[in-house]
Amino acid sequence: GENVEQHPSTLSVQEGDSAVIKCTYSDSASNYFPWYKQELGKRPQLIIDIRSNVGEKKDQRIAVTLNKTAKHFSLHITETQPEDSAVYFCAASTSGGYNKLIFGAGTRLAVHP
């Protein structure tokens, strides 16, 4: 089955710096890659997603890139702010079956003022 690895497990940056989180997946059939942000004790919130027919997607300060050949995708956050501090999860899914998501282990991002 699918396996998703995520790095780093923790990331500490200064406000205004960029943050990059990387994920790799094992199943070449995976074609949907969402990123979720989870604040302490709250539900995961979808922040951006990308499908396999696209190499890059951007939404204001957030961007995601996908390299299908290497089977990895990355989240880029520019001009980080303290409110970006949270745990970020990547996930991968195939279009077949019920689209179940397999999550990475998560990255705890801390943005220091």
Added chain:
Amino acid sequence: GAVVSQHPSWVICKSGTSVKIECRSLDFQATTMFWYRQFPKQSLMLMATSNEGSKATYEQGVEKDKFLINHASLTLSTLTVTSAHPEDSSFYICSARGLSGTQYFGPGTRLLVL
């Protein structure tokens, strides 16, 4: 749009009792819902896929007789933890899949078994 609710938000129970958790999609119909378990500082682990009108599909290692799932309608799925024990204490989160394939998560249920 795409709001998913979960009830209760937290529950404390004695060992050996059963606990039912409800997951509802409030403004859309979800033929498929998912149940996850999340331990402190860990990732979301998929427990089972719940399909309206059919039996749930459980992930490897998840006991179907212990975690009963019922997807009675296009907006409601329930998870019942039977004969709960302290090791079942966790944060249980459901998600509902919309037409686009995006999964929207409920707020979660924190279960503490004494």
